[in-house]
Structure formats: C-alpha cells, structure tokens
Amino acid sequence: MKKAILYLLGVILLLFVGTVSYFFFAGEIKNTLQFDEGRFISIQKFIKQGKVESLSQAKLQLNLIADDYKPDSVLLLKTELNETAYKNAKVCLQKKWLGSCQKYIDLIDTEYKKDEVEVLKGKLFVVVNEENITKTKNYLKERNIAKTKTYFAKIDTAYNKRKVEALGKKVAQLDNELKVEKAIELMNDKEFSDAREELAKVDEDYDPKSIESLLEEIKLKEDLEDLLDDEGAIAVFVDHVKKDMNDPNSFEHVRTLISEKGKYLNVIMKYREVNSYGAKVLTTVEAKLNRDGSVKKILNNKG
Structure with missing residues (x-):
C-alpha cells in the first residue's frame, strides 16, 4: 500500500515537473521567435533606408540571427542587403561620391555578384x-x-x-x-x-x-x-675715412649702403663731421672695398 502511494506521488511529481518545463521552454521558444521576428522587421527597415550606417546595422543584426532564424528568410534579407549596397555603390561612383562608394562595396558579401x-x-x-x-x-x-x-x-x-x-x-x-x-x-x-x-x-x-x-x-x-658695427657701418672703412678727417672725433655715422659686385663691395657711406671751419657738415663717400673691408679704391667723396 505504501509502495503504491509512493509510486503515485512520483508519477504526479514527474507530471508536474514535465508540465512546468513544457510551459517554460515553450514560453522561451515563443519569446525567442517573437524576438527574432521583431529583429527581422527591424532589419528590413534598415535595408529600406539604404544609408551606409543603416546597412551596416542591418548586417550586424543579420549575423546575430543567422544561425537561429529561418534560413530562407535570412538568405532573402542578405540578398536584399547586398543588392541595395551594390546599387548604391554604382550611384555613388557616378556622382563621384568616392568615399561612400567604397563603404557600400565593403558591405557586399564576397560571393555576391x-x-x-x-x-x-x-x-x-x-x-x-x-x-x-x-x-x-x-x-x-x-x-x-x-x-x-x-x-x-x-x-x-x-x-x-x-x-x-x-x-x-x-x-x-x-x-x-x-x-x-x-x-x-x-x-x-x-x-x-x-x-x-x-x-x-x-x-x-x-x-x-x-x-x-x-x-x-x-x-x-x-x-x-x-x-658691420652696431650702427651698420663697416668698421674698417670708418677707420680709413677718419684718417683723412679734420676732426676724427666728430664722426657721426648716418647711413651705409652696400652692394655686392663679385669679390668686391661697392659702398656709399654718409656721415657728419666738423670741417676745418668748425661747421658740422654732411659728407658722402663712395668706395670700392675688398671683402675684408679694406679700401680698393675711393670712387667719390663729397662734403
């Protein structure tokens, strides 16, 4: 009698566990199918939008459901995605949107067309x-x-x-x-x-x-x-000029212009000095100098 009761309880327990498991897994399968169905619709919308970003998202979603969803439906979506990317790539090439063209090509599966x-x-x-x-x-x-x-x-x-x-x-x-x-x-x-x-x-x-x-x-x-010294004059040339001045200490440099002529320098120097009459005058001297500043020839001297 006890064995019969225990046997009956065991059967009831198994039936209960089986029923619960059935409804649990059935619910899970239903939820999974509903989830994949929603994702399928979402992928279709992304493909219809046709933008690079949308197609990239569609391809990502497709890879997630490829193993579990209906193979025919997955293949249909992949074909639609590839064709959309291919057509858009051609349009971009015609319009010379070269960066976008390359992005669309990158989305096309290697075996498609x-x-x-x-x-x-x-x-x-x-x-x-x-x-x-x-x-x-x-x-x-x-x-x-x-x-x-x-x-x-x-x-x-x-x-x-x-x-x-x-x-x-x-x-x-x-x-x-x-x-x-x-x-x-x-x-x-x-x-x-x-x-x-x-x-x-x-x-x-x-x-x-x-x-x-x-x-x-x-x-x-x-x-x-x-x-050149701090005032822009050629120091060696200044010393040469001072030797012929009435009052060397009165020398005031005004301006020096230098032009290069091969291995020589043509120099025009203006300066002020006190002459033999005690008057301060402006003097201009033009000379041809060697590259070291020494005088080759005095060309003109006006006081």
Whole structure:
C-alpha cells in the first residue's frame, strides 16, 4: 500500500515537473521567435533606408540571427542587403561620391555578384587615382606643397606607373624649389644658420651647382655681416675715412649702403663731421672695398 502511494506521488511529481518545463521552454521558444521576428522587421527597415550606417546595422543584426532564424528568410534579407549596397555603390561612383562608394562595396558579401562587383571595384580604383592625380596637379600649379604631397601620397603605386613617376618628379621639383626659396629668404633676413639647414633638406641631385653657389653667397653675406658695427657701418672703412678727417672725433655715422659686385663691395657711406671751419657738415663717400673691408679704391667723396 505504501509502495503504491509512493509510486503515485512520483508519477504526479514527474507530471508536474514535465508540465512546468513544457510551459517554460515553450514560453522561451515563443519569446525567442517573437524576438527574432521583431529583429527581422527591424532589419528590413534598415535595408529600406539604404544609408551606409543603416546597412551596416542591418548586417550586424543579420549575423546575430543567422544561425537561429529561418534560413530562407535570412538568405532573402542578405540578398536584399547586398543588392541595395551594390546599387548604391554604382550611384555613388557616378556622382563621384568616392568615399561612400567604397563603404557600400565593403558591405557586399564576397560571393555576391562577384564579377560585377570586381568590375565596380576596378572602375572605382581608376576614378579615385585619377581624382588624386588631378588634385595633385592643381595644387602643383598653386605651389601648395603640403596639399600636393597629401594627394600624391593617396595615389596607388600600382596605378599607371609612368604617369605617377612623372608626377612624382614634378612634386620633388616643387619641394626642392620651395626649400631653396626659403633658404634665400632666410639668408636675406640674416638667418644664416637656418638658411644652411634649409638647403641641407634639398635633394642631393637637385641642381648641385646652384646649391653650391648659394652656400657661397650665404658665407659671403655672413662674413659681410661680421664687418658691420652696431650702427651698420663697416668698421674698417670708418677707420680709413677718419684718417683723412679734420676732426676724427666728430664722426657721426648716418647711413651705409652696400652692394655686392663679385669679390668686391661697392659702398656709399654718409656721415657728419666738423670741417676745418668748425661747421658740422654732411659728407658722402663712395668706395670700392675688398671683402675684408679694406679700401680698393675711393670712387667719390663729397662734403
């Protein structure tokens, strides 16, 4: 009798557990199906929007339900997504929205319309490189080296090697020209060390004779600068002039103009002095000097 009661209780317990489990798992399956159904509808909406961001979200959602949802439905959505991305990529290419075109292509599955997509990629490759070549040429004309280099760097090295190499030479030419111009500007501003540093950046095979000549000019100007006193006069020449003055202590420098003539300097110096009558007068002396400041020849002396 006890065994019968225990057996009956066991059966009831098993039935209870089974019933609870059935309704629990049935509910879970139903919830999962409802969840996937909602996600399916959400994916459809993303695909219809057609934007890169929307299609990216759709692809992400598809990957999440691919293993558990109806295979036919998943395949249908994937096809729709690929076709939308493909069509939009073609439109973007026609309108030269090249960045967006590449993003749409990246969303297309590798096996979808493989040949057509490869053709599209090839066209995009050509258009992108031609676009960067055109921009490089435009900035070359403007002598904007920063943007010239930026767009030249974007050109694929495998694209039309002859054209790219020829363009690269023009980019290097402009780069070197601008460095030389900068060096000349620094030299004229008496920034001699900076001028040399700028010339050191120039390619070794770029007009070596001109670079050597410019370095010599920098050295000459630097030496000339060393000849000048605080007032801008050539100290050696001032000493020479004072020797012939009535009152050397009355010398007042006004202005010195210097022009370089090869290995000589043409100098015009204006100064005030007290003459033999005790009057302060303005005197101008013009002379040809050696590079060390010594007098080669007095050309004119007006008092």
